Amino acid sequence: MQLLDGKLTSEQIKLEIAEQVKQIKARGGRAPHLAAILVGNDGASETYVNNKVLDCKQVGFDSTLIRLPAEISEAELLKRIEELNNDDAIDGFIVQVPLPKHIDEDKVTLAIAPAKDVDGFSPASVGRMCLGMPTFVSATPNGIMELLRRYKIDTVGKHCVVVGRSNIVGTPMSILMSRNSNPGNSTVTLVHSRTPNMAEICRSADILIVAIGKPDFITADMVKDGAVVVDVGITRVADASRASGFRLVGDVHFDSVKDKCSFITPVPGGVGPMTRASLLQNTLKAQAQRKV
Ligand code: NAP
Numbered sequence: 194m195q196l197l198d199g200k201l202t203s204e205q206i207k208l209e210i211a212e213q214v215k216q217i218k219a220r221g222g223r224a225p226h227l228a229a230i231l232v233g234n235d236g237a238s239e240t241y242v243n244n245k246v247l248d249c250k251q252v253g254f255d256s257t258l259i260r261l262p263a264e265i266s267e268a269e270l271l272k273r274i275e276e277l278n279n280d281d282a283i284d285g286f287i288v289q290v291p292l293p294k295h296i297d298e299d300k301v302t303l304a305i306a307p308a309k310d311v312d313g314f315s316p317a318s319v320g321r322m323c324l325g326m327p328t329f330v331s332a333t334p335n336g337i338m339e340l341l342r343r344y345k346i347d348t349v350g351k352h353c354v355v356v357g358r359s360n361i362v363g364t365p366m367s368i369l370m371s372r373n374s375n376p377g378n379s380t381v382t383l384v385h386s387r388t389p390n391m392a393e394i395c396r397s398a399d400i401l402i403v404a405i406g407k408p409d410f411i412t413a414d415m416v417k418d419g420a421v422v423v424d425v426g427i428t429r430v431a432d433a434s435r436a437s438g439f440r441l442v443g444d445v446h447f448d449s450v451k452d453k454c455s456f457i458t459p460v461p462g463g464v465g466p467m468t469r470a471s472l473l474q475n476t477l478k479a480q481a482q483r484k485v
Contacts, residue, residue, distance in 0.1 A: 233263030285311030336467030354398035
């Protein structure tokens with residue numbers, strides 16, 4: 194078994210981005226600028242956003258973190274989004290989810306200008322991705338594709354099973370893997386909570402991509418010998434032995450599956466860091482595509 198090391202790969206990508214930023218500045222340009230809106234004080238969201246700010250610093254991007262109270266009205270949040278849409282100093286921005294229940298996430302997604310939608314969640318970005326047009330592919334699927342590309346995983350004609358059909362991971366992943374591209378050209382099966390014979394279908398996968406948020410759900414008996422396994426899941430599980438009080442657990446039971454597969458992503462250190470690197474790649478691209 195070989196690790197698909199997202200931490201190592203993302204560090205390499207960040208070095209490449211930092212080099213490009215240096216070149217932009219050497220040509221008299223300005224650093225790409227990512228903004229993030231964080232509503233409320235959700236612990237996991239705080240961590241994600243703070244990491245994104247640190248990543249920006251590491252590669253030489255400018256970043257702006259906009260903290261808004263959990264009680265902010267939907268109208269006020271939409272107004273702040275419109276300001277970012279019109280702010281020439283900002284190349285791309287994200288609104289960290291989940292949002293408080295009184296705010297309609299769909300309205301927020303629709304309010305973000307496609308040219309600045311570096312999370313790739315807007316209908317325009319998703320539609321372009323489905324049609325194989327240039328766009329911002331959302332960070333997690335994009336990061337997984339990059340990992341498969343850099344490890345030269347052969348995906349052509351392989352049976353790829355994607356477990357989970359969320360808009361941000363499972364569904365776009367299934368589309369990307371079935372596209373006529375590299376990686377891609379796989380024969381894809383998308384399974385979800387209503388799928389009977391889950392174990393049997395997973396066992397037939399040459400490439401198994403799991404995004405369900407159920408710790409250790411995929412066990413060795415559900416994995417084919419020699420399969421490539423990508424574990425997207427991240428769940429905080431209580432662990433009194435850790436200073437934080439929790440540890441991060443994937444959807445795949447790593448210890449039993451690792452001896453059966455050819456490649457596997459660890460959790461942490463697999464898909465997570467690749468997601469972060471993808472957001473930087475999208476921001477760099479957003480700046481390059483802007484006319485200002
Ligand atoms: P989500 O929106 O909650 O969707 C979960 C999907 O899994 C749904 O499609 C659901 O099916 C399916 N599912 C749930 N239980 C299942 C079961 N027993 N068998 C088969 N399918 C099942 O989740 P998400 O946003 O895609 O996130 C999934 C996991 O990935 C979470 O742990 C999340 O934290 C993690 N994640 C990690 C990253 C990263 O950067 N590493 C990024 C995003 C998400 P139904 O549609 O039928 O309900």
